[in-house]
Structures are given as structure tokens and as C-alpha cells.
Amino acid sequence: MLHYQSLEEAEEALGRALSVAEKLWFQYSAQKPDFILHCHNILFVMLFYTLAPLPFVFIGLGWFKNMDKFKIQPKVNDCFSNMFKCYKDVMRSYVFVIGPLQVISYPSIQWIGIRTGLPLPSLAEVFWQIVVYFIIEDFSNYWIHRMLHTKWTYKNIHSVHHEYTAPIGFAAPYAHWAEIWILGIPSFLGPALVPGHITTYWLWFILRQLEAIETHSGYVLPWSPTKYIPFYGGAEYHDYHHFVGEQSKSNFASIFTYCDYIYGTNKGYRAHKQVLEKAKNLQDPSASK
Numbered sequence: 001m002l003h004y005q006s007l008e009e010a011e012e013a014l015g016r017a018l019s020v021a022e023k024l025w026f027q028y029s030a031q032k033p034d035f036i037l038h039c040h041n042i043l044f045v046m047l048f049y050t051l052a053p054l055p056f057v058f059i060g061l062g063w064f065k066n067m068d069k070f071k072i073q074p075k076v077n078d079c080f081s082n083m084f085k086c087y088k089d090v091m092r093s094y095v096f097v098i099g100p101l102q103v104i105s106y107p108s109i110q111w112i113g114i115r116t117g118l119p120l121p122s123l124a125e126v127f128w129q130i131v132v133y134f135i136i137e138d139f140s141n142y143w144i145h146r147m148l149h150t151k152w153t154y155k156n157i158h159s160v161h162h163e164y165t166a167p168i169g170f171a172a173p174y175a176h177w178a179e180i181w182i183l184g185i186p187s188f189l190g191p192a193l194v195p196g197h198i199t200t201y202w203l204w205f206i207l208r209q210l211e212a213i214e215t216h217s218g219y220v221l222p223w224s225p226t227k228y229i230p231f232y233g234g235a236e237y238h239d240y241h242h243f244v245g246e247q248s249k250s251n252f253a254s255i256f257t258y259c260d261y262i263y264g265t266n267k268g269y270r271a272h273k274q275v276l277e278k279a280k281n282l283q284d285p286s287a288s289k
Helices: 007-014 020-029 034-051 054-060 080-104 106-112 123-148 151-156 158-163 177-182 184-193 198-215 234-247 258-262 267-283
Strands: none
Touching (some): 007 020, 034 106, 034 198, 106 184, 123 151, 158 234, 184 198, 234 267
16 A cells, blocks of 8 residues: 555655656555555456466467468367366365465565555566566575475376366466465565566466466467576476376476576486487488588
8 A cells, every 4th residue: 555645645755757657657556555455466467367368278278270381289189178177176176275275375475575655666677577587486496396296296286286187278277276376485585585566466477377388288380489588497397297297307497498408307308309409300301401
């Protein structure tokens, strides 16, 4: 909740005129408690989880012609009932697992200093904080993910997420409730170490959700802007991890590829790529020229 009673009071306190974005923020948030603003996060995540996978759903159902060539595992057919079941299971997790986690995490959000007032952060500040959040999340998630592939944790927790050996967009957050809580740690770690504005906090979780949906989509779309991000793994990279399943010793990183490269956990994937490349060259000798 903002401490200013009017736009004029806010401008006087800041010593300058408010930007258009700050005026809109003032009008929206001035009378809302910080707790309510914090709880917006789960609503945004649920909204984007519902909408973002839809293009991949329509592609999988054959609504668009000539899109099968972008499917990573073309022999696996998608069906609406399976996708809708996954959606319902995840939404249930949002309501009964992630929702309560959001509520009980509010005191920690206050403690680390996520602010809700004016001024709004600059675009440069938002950009660099989001970059830092992605790097922190990726590194910490890598080690937790490797832990989830130990015998006991895989059998009792992580195997739920690997039920989708050919992942779909809706399956990005599909997991055991314990895994959802455990992997919430890397997601909160960035904002905890580099706290910013609540709007940056919202944006971070939205972008992380969109990234996870893309990497679980089952499709490599050539026009995706993420292919220009340095060291970005993408759908093909993570799809291999699901394809191998329990035996996977490769591609543990959630976003980038450098951790797997540094710690040698991309060898299986590299060997797999070499086999596919040789098979492709045998079918089409001109491809190797």
C-alpha cells in the first residue's frame, strides 16, 4: 500500500513528475495492502499457465498444417483428453500447493525487502535483475535436479514429473507436491538475494513459467526468439532428459547449458546428437556436405 494520499503528494515526495506507468501503478495499488499485491503472483502464474501452452495444444491437435516437422518426438501423438487431464492436475496443485506456499511466504517477502511503492524500477534495473534471477535459479536448480535423480528421490518424488517421456507444455509444472515445494527454493532465491520491486517479482515468475512451458512443449519452433539467448537449452535439450527418463544422467539444467557442460552431465545428450546426425547423413548423404 502506498503511503501517499494523492498523485501530487507522491510527486512532491519524489521531487519530480510521475511517469505514465507510475501514475497507473499509483491508481491501481494505492489502496491495496501489500499482502494482496503479493498474492497477485499466483493469479498471474495460473493465467499464463492456462494461455501460454495453447498454441502448442493447437499444433498437437493438428489445427495447423505442416507443423509436425517441428515436433521433437514425432511418433508420439498428443490427444486432448491427456492434455486436459494434465491441465486439471496442475491447476489442482496451484490451488492446494502453490497457493498456500505463496500465502505463507509473505512474511519472508516482507523481510527480504520486496518493495511495492514508488518509484517504479527503470527498465535497465528490471532487465539486469531478471538476468540475475535466471542465472541464480538455473545454477541452484541444476544441483537440486541432480539430487532428485538419486534412486530414492526419483522413485518417490521426481518420477511423477517424468511420467511425460514426451513432454507437453501443460506438463511443465506437473510434479509431486514435494518437488513443487523443493524447486520453489531456486525460484525464490534470486529475489531473496537481489530484492527488487513487486512488479519485477511478478515478471520474474511469469517469464520463468513461460520458459518452462517452451522447454516442455515438445516442439522446436525456428522463429522462437529464445534461440538468440546465449547458452539457452530450449525444448530439444530438455526433451532428451525426459526421453531418457530414470536413467538420464544428462541435461539437468533448467534453462542454460553451461552447468551441464562444466560438470560433464551433457555427454549422453552429445552422444545422442551424434547418433542422430550419423543416421541423418546415411539417409541423406548430401546433408553432410
